[in-house]
Amino acid sequence: MAMENTKLELVVGAFVLVGILCLGYLSIKLGKLEVIGGDLYEVTALFNTATGLKSGATIEIAGVEVGRVRSIALKEDRAIVTLAVDNGVKLYTDTIASIKTRGIIGEKFLALSPGGGGDPLKPGDTIRDTESGLDLEELVSQYVHGKVN
Structure with a gap:
């Protein structure tokens, strides 16, 4: 036993x-x-709203993960998002950063369209062209209150 x-x-x-x-x-x-090594560089992006985006969210180009959101803070009345991007990824001054949602109610991530017409972005530079994500609550409230054209 x-x-x-x-x-x-x-x-x-x-x-x-x-x-x-x-x-x-x-x-x-x-x-x-x-373990994050020294193979990343940081750039920032200014958004009108960073609703739903969190630190640690993925950064993608053409669906491929190229980095992570390092931090989100307030600068005057806009959200300043710090991005940690792989060194091998070249971004340019005409890069467009968009906050996207995976699926209908999925997690938020940052999609980059790297451009190529401008100068290369250096660590610490700011992405000027940004698109804030669709805020479903905002859209629903506008619809409910009849503000949709």
């Missing part, structure tokens, strides 16, 4: 260990806790 209990405890212990390892792997994968 004691032998069976020991076997059972070993099996349960192994399952718990595997579960903890899987949980750790998923939290690193989903939380994007990869």
Whole structure:
């Protein structure tokens, strides 16, 4: 009887260990806790509204992840978003930054259209052309109050 209990405890212990390892792997994968090296550079973008965008949101060009939103702050009456972009990605002064939503009620992410007609952006530069995301609550309230043309 004691032998069976020991076997059972070993099996349960192994399952718990595997579960903890899987949980750790998923939290690193989903939380994007990869060690950030020096292969990123930062630029900023000014938006009229950054509704729904959060620090850590992905930055994508043509659907490919090229960086992460580092921080969002208020500058005068606009949202200033700091972007950490991979060094291999060249952005230009005519880059357009847009806040997009994945699916209908999905997470917000930042889509970049890198341009190419202007000068290359240097670390610390600001993206001038931005498009704020669609605010569904705002649209619904305008519709409800009859302000839609």
